[in-house]
Each structure stands twice: as structure tokens, then as C-alpha cells.
Amino acid sequence: MQTSSSSAKGVILITGASSGLGMGMAREFSKRGYDLALCARRLDALNELKAELTGTRVEVAALDVTDHAAVFETFRHFRQQFGELDKIIVNAGIGAGAPIGKGGFEQNRATLDVNLIAALAQAEAAMEIFRDQNKGHLVFMSSLSAIRGMRGQMTSYAASKAGLAHLAEGLRLETLHKPITVTTLMPGYIKSEMTAGQDAAKTPFIIDGVKGARLLADAVESGRAEATIPRWPWTVVRGIMRMSPLWLLRRMN
Template sequence: MSKTIFITGASKGFGKLWAEAFLKRGDKVAATSRTISGLQDLADKYGESFLPIALDITDREASIKAVNQAYQHFGSLDVVINNAGYGVFGAVEEAGEQEIKDVFNANVFGTLWVTQAALPIFRKQRNGHIIQLSSVLGVWSLPTLGIYNATKFAVEGFTEALASEVSGFGIKVTLVEPNGYNTDFGGASAVQSKAIPAYDNIKAGLATAEGLQPDDYGKPEATVSAILKLIDTENPPLRLFLGKIGLSKTERIYKEKLDTWKAWEDVAVAAHG
């Protein structure tokens, strides 16, 4: 059965790849981008099944309008995918005030505005699926990506709470957590903070870091089957890693966290009073 899907950040990367995969199999897709010129090829090819929408997701009113436009245009809405976002590269000390505010506006508030826009529709329908594009960096951190980490940790936090809040309305929620992929994430769309030489050695050390080796980066095309399975399954998971790095590294990092908490358990319990 075909679905109606709303996806943000669809002019390139995962967004465009997934949007076209949906269209190819007969789904209806509303796709957003700040400028829709990058969506024209899909509009030409798929006609009435495709609705391109120019949207700045940091504008709450515009986000509400865009989601409702898609719903009214197609007469239904089954899946909302919050894919839009970008990275800030730099140590925490290096990141500028406006850089930090801008990436939080896009990655956190933009995701939140679109989510809030979809919820009344899904509640009325008593069904719907919200998919947030998080990251393995919403589960654990890497040096020089701390600000990006913070945005994805925030998305993980409100989305986990959301899943509990809306399950009774028939609404499903999933956090998709990719490891590194050969997309433009570190390219033109990324922001590079002004460097402080004191952090040069840390940055140089990332050249040998787990998850950042050439073979650690996945092929974007390989994610299509996973996303199609995710939106088609009756009981989707709250969290889904994409790629081979996420689970193995998470198991090790969470063991380290648990070991630390246990080592300090006496202090923690004494602090209870």
C-alpha cells in the first residue's frame, strides 16, 4: 500500500536518495529544501506524486504551514522524516556564538517545529510515523564535534519522551542513528569554526580514530532498503542504527559508563540522604 511521506532537507544526500526511492515504488512525497531548484528533476519525473516545498525549518509558522500544505494537497499523511540539518566542526572552545545558535535552530528547533506540526494531524488520524534523523553522535561524542553532538543529544532527549507521550494515539516514533556515510555532511554544508592552535594535536589524532577511517564510511545507497523496511514495518523500533559502527562502539562506551557509575555508587547512594 502506498504511503504519503513528508521529508525535509531533500535536495541532496540521504533526503534526496530516500525521496526518490519512495517515489520509484509509488509513494507520494512532499519534499522540502531552502531552495527547491535541487528538487526540480524529481518534480519533472514524478509529476503529481511529488510536491516540492521551499522551507526554512527554523521558521516555526512556515514549518506548520508546509506540513499542512502537504496534508491538504495529498489528503493524507503517513510518515514525517526530519532529515534536514548540518554539522559544525570545531572544538567546543572554538565554536562561535552565532554558529552555535544557528545549528541549534536548524538541528533541534527545526526538527521540533516540524514534529509539532505533524502531531495534530497524526492524533486526528490515530496513526502516523515520525522519523528523526539523529546520528551515532546523538549516542556518544567525538572531540571537535561537540556542538553537533549537543544538537543530536537534544533531539534524542525530546524524541524519547515524545514516543511515550504519543504511543496511545497510534503514533510511532523512530530515531535513525547513522554512522559516517559518504555524503556531503563534511563538505559545503558544514560550518568550520575558527581554529585555536592548542587543539591541533587533537584534530590530527582523529585521522586514526575509530569510525573515521575510509572503510568506516557507509554507502548512502545501501540505506534505502533499511528506510523502506522501517516505514513499512507495523512495529518500528524507537532507535535504529545505520551502518556497522554504531552497535559495537556503543556497547563498549556504555560499558565504560556503567563501570564508572558502579565504581562511584557508594558516593552516589550516600548523596541521597
């Protein structure tokens, strides 16, 4: 069994690391001195990223998170490579969706399969490792869309992220006062491949991917139970969304 480099701050496993926020966080955590276990469907992109990241150890593996058996195998393999895993970030996800009842069932099912069911598989595999180690930090990439129901093409996406947030909170209740930490990240709009089709001028409070990755990494390192990214203005918006009647919520999304 190999071990992490002695100079590293720890080992972080990130799923969906070949693009978007996963790739951004990998770059940011590498700069901060963490060893990395990176997985995604596109192994070629992961190898390019590995070649770019210097100064810390990086291991990569191809993984489709909807192959649930492969999730367990890959997480166990990374643990064997490094000896221990300190943080696991359940990041892999998709933003596809269609209005309910308009022929988009397969697309909506895929969104829930990737964002929620596959996230459950990742949580199971991560907690298996953390329980055996008796320590670890599990991080879920949810969304501010999880706060309330969303309409149109966002309905299934928001539902998947709400389910993910509740999954995280349930685990947080179970691990309270134990050496396993559970964090829920709730980002607003951050530029990535997922937002590439959106008009930035019409997307409120959107921030660039580099800043977003930095803020996400800050939130992970803080170990907070929940983190809104960025705090301003989304903490205020989050509170308004929670209290809004349906007629106002409809105008907001």
C-alpha cells in the same frame, strides 16, 4: 482537497530533501511506491528531483526549517494537497561546528537552531496533524554521535542530535499504545554532502549513499523505535561507546 493516488503505499513528507540522505530516501521511497511531499530551501533542486521521480505523485515546496511559522504552513499545505500524511521524516540538518570557546559561537548556535530547535517546530507541526488524523509515523534523523558527548568541532552537533533523540523518546513514551509511531534513526557514516569534506579512507565503516538510503528506508518501514544504520558494526560500537570511560571515549572521537 486532493487525495493521494490510490495505487500509492502512502504519503511520506521529507524535510531537507534537496540533497544528501533526504534526496536519497526520496528516490528510495519513490521506487517503493510511496507518494512524496518534499521540502527544502532549494526549490530548483527539488523540481529537478521531482522531474526524475516517476510512477508516484510528488509535490514540492521551498522551506527553511528555521522559519518556524513556515514549517507549520508547509506541513498543513501538504496535508491539504494529499488529504492525509502517513509518515513525516524530520531530516533537515547541518553538520557544522567549532570547538567551544574558540570563536565559533554563531556556527554552533546555527547547528542547534537547525538540528534541534527547528526539529522541534517540525515535530510540533507533524504531531498536530497526526493527533487530528489519530494516526501517523514520525521519524527523527538523529546520529550515533548522540550516544555520548563528542569533542572539538563535533560537540555542538552531537549535543543537537542527543537532544533530538530525547525529544523522540519523550514523544514515544507519550504515544505508546496509540496509533502514532515514533522512530529514531541513528546512522553511522553514510556518504552525502555532509561527509564530502571527510577523507573516506580515514572514515571508519562508511557506506555509500544509495545503500544508506535503502537501509534507512528499511528502518522506517519496519516501524522500530530505534534503528542503528547499518546494524553492523555500529550496534556493537554503540554499546562500547555507552560503557566507555572518558579516556577511551576520547580516543574514539
